[in-house]
Amino acid sequence: MKFVEKMKCLFHYYPKNASFSSFFNSFTTHQLTTLTAFPQDPQILLITLCSNGQLKEALIEMAAQGLEMKFEGYDMLLNACIKRRAFREGQRVHAHMIKSRYLPPLYLRNRLIIFYGKCDRLRDARNVLDEMPEKNVVSWTAMISAYSQRGSASQALDLFVQMLRSVTEPNEFTFATVLSSCTGTFGFELGRQIHSLIIKRTLDTHIFVGSSLLDMYAKAGRIHEAREVFESLPERDVVSCTAIISGYAQLGLDAEALELFRRLNLEGMTSNYVTNASVLTALSGLAALDLGKQVHNHVLRCNLPFCVVLQNSLIDMYSKCGNLIYSRRVFDSMPERTVISWNAMLVGYSKHGMGREVVELYELMRNENKIKPDSVTVLGVLSGCSHGGMEDVGLKIFDEMVNGKDGVEPDIEHYGCIVDLLGRAGRVEEAFEFIKKMPFEPTAALWGSLLGACRVHSNIDVGEFVGRRLLEIEPENAGNYVILSNLYASAGRWEDVRMVRDLMMKKAVKKDPGRSWIELDQTLHSFHASDRSHPRRQEVFAKLKELSIKLKEAGYVPDLSCVLHDVDEEQKERILLGHSEKLALTFGLISTSDRTPLRVIKNLRICVDCHNFAKFVSKIYLREVCLRDKNRFHHISKGICSCGDYW
DNA sequence: GTAGGGTTAG
Incomplete structure (x- = not known):
């Protein structure tokens, strides 16, 4: 009994504007259980029930207390509802306040905004904010955060502007939040102005504000400015490091992302699942299978929580590295999947031209009926049908879509x-x-x-x-x-x-420079047309000459129409032979043992002549060639390509 | 009490 008395005394002196829940969280489960065994002060009963997660019973107690309900009780109840995202229960607490004509203080109103925001009820949260007799920085920031996390960027920005006109000054929480909504042309312009404001308040080196800021620049494609902000941070943590790595990866600057990831690891950065998901994006772009497997191993070894996001990244990485069996293995092993998991797997099959598998998986998805397809799902299925030669199925699915059967709006x-x-x-x-x-x-x-x-x-x-x-x-x-x-x-x-x-x-048309690469022993060997920079270039060119003769004997005829330069035929043939994918393929031939499959990646679409060349190589040298171009995979074996010569 | 980075497609 002594303990209960002591607590009652503590309640009495506890500051009225402080969080009651935090006070109570300091008690152990054992102490709480002891409490329930004694005749109760109604307030203590309510608190104990909330702490034990007995929300239903707590609501009954609230109803029983009627007008006697106080700040502490409401605080505990709301806290429990926020933790559990229990919308209906929280709504009843709010309704109880109104019915009892209880006027919640600023702190509780803020909690209501947070509660409604977490439950996706933006309208309700906004109503609370609008009806507040006075607001503080938490009220504004909580509402801006709610908008921003639900993807309502323009509303978040509107509210921030409104806040600037009010008497309340934004703080570092507000800036970190609002910057994440500064996307698009308008958002970015506002973001720049916010950046100036932040500098004036010498907040630009704050780690939360700084990472949000650098992320904004990266997402606007201003990677140099993002890097500047990153370099100016007085300290780095896993979030700021991840933000800059994913910034590079999302802009397709995969090599830079990988380089930075390696450097930061050497400097002792701790990575988490987000960092690993981001670096996997870069490795997918590079088709660096060995490195991707390394990350996979690392994740398993470090016992990082195996969350859906990371598994989705792995599905995508394996498929973009040409290894669909592994993708499917990850997919099948997932206890929970999101629409992105399905999409990544479907798109994987689609890019490999496996129409039947695409349609089968899509049927499985619809039969399971757990996850609703979205616009990307249908896109993957339709392009899978197209690449996989299943026109009728594709047309049927498109018809169903237009008729509203999938619940996806065609674009x-x-x-x-x-x-x-x-x-x-x-x-x-x-x-x-x-x-x-x-x-x-x-x-x-x-x-x-x-x-x-x-x-x-x-x-x-x-x-x-x-x-x-x-x-x-x-x-x-x-x-x-x-x-x-x-x-x-x-x-x-x-x-x-x-x-x-x-x-x-x-018209002085600039063509994207073609580039091809091949991974050998975790190293990427990259070539551009007529490249003379590779250390083993002489061997490559010698082998290329030999190939040219051998392939011609087997019936290969260079397709000179692929060269648009106005030069004589001999020179055209030389230009053609110097195409980057031929260099990468040849390098693979001389650097690997007989019959090893060759995996070549090209940044653009493969040209007709190189495609033909690869087919002859596969036939004469008994090699399987897996070639990824901008659009899809070409699995070439014994002179035949999975794309059916249409890509 | 309010805060920053992430996965598919383009």
Whole structure:
């Protein structure tokens, strides 16, 4: 009894504006259990019930206490509801306050905002804020945070601006929160102004504010500014390090992300699952399978919590490194999956041209009926049907989507998949009609996909129309000129071939430099066209010469139409032989033992000649070649490619 | 009491 008396005394003197829950959390479970064994002060009973997680009983007690309910009781109840995200229960507590005409102090109103925010009830949270006779920095920040975490960036920014006009000054919590909503053109402009404000208050080296700031710059594509903020931080922690690594990775600066990850590890950075998920994104981009496996091992060894996000990253990494068996193994082992897990697996099959597996998995997803498909799901399925030669299934799924069966709103990308699908199947005219009837303005990418189909199926009428249209709306894209010129060449229209080439020279079209690479023993060997920088370049070029002769004897004919430079044939052949994917492939041949499969990655689409070259290599040297280009995987074996020569 | 980084697609 002594203990109970002592506690009652403590309650009495406990400061009224302080959190009661924190006071009570300092008691051990044993002490709390002891308490329940004694005749109760109603207030103590309520507190004990909340601490034991007996929310239902606590609500009954609240009803019984009626007008006697006090600050401490409400505080405990709300605290329990926030912890458990118990919306209905919390709502009853709020209703009880109103019914008893209890006027909650500022602190409790703030707790209500936090409670509603965590339960996704933004409208309710906002009502509490709007009805407050006075607000402090916590009230504003809690509401801004609620908006920002629910993805309502513009509302978060609006409220922040409103706060600046009020008497309350933002603090480091507010800045760290609001910066995470500074995305898009407008958000970024405001973010810059906030940055100046932060500098004025010498808050720019605050670790929370700083990481939020650097993340904002990175997401706006300003990686140098992000790096500057990162370097100016007086101390670093796992979040700021992860923010900068993921900044690089998300911009496709995979090598830089990896480099930084390695350096920070050497400096003693502790990584967590977010860091590892981010570095896996970079490794996916690089197709660095050995390094990816290393991260996987590391995660297992360190007993990092194996959360869905990390597993999703692993699925994606293995699939982008060409190892779908491993992807599926991770997928199958997951106790819980999100829509992203399904999407990553579906997109994996799709990029490998495995249409049947895509459709099977999609059916499994729908039969399980646990996770709802989203826009990316359908995109993966449609493109999987297209790449996997399952036109009818794809069209059926698209129809269902348009009729609202999936609950997914079709957008221009989905229409693009159908254009691709029809074009691939040789139904070029139909694809053309489909575009004309779309409820969207066709994009350059969409016309581009139709132009590709026109070339493969030699449809000069549609192709000429589409090609000229494309040169108008996207004159800087070299790829369009190449395809149109190929199309004219296939029809023997040499005048037009010359015209397209001249036009291309005149418009000074810059082409993305092609790059290919191959991973050997955890090292990436990268090549660009006619690259002479690799330490083993002489061996590579010697082998390439040998290959050229050997392959020609076997029937390989260089496709000179892939070279648009106005040079003689001999030189064209030399240019063609210097393509980066041929260099990487040749390097793989001389650096690995017989029959080892070769995995080559190219940053752009593979050219027709290199594709053909790889097919001959696979046949003559009995090698399996797995080639990842910008669009998809090519599994080449015994002279045959999984893409069916259409990509 | 309020705070920063993450996974698919493009």
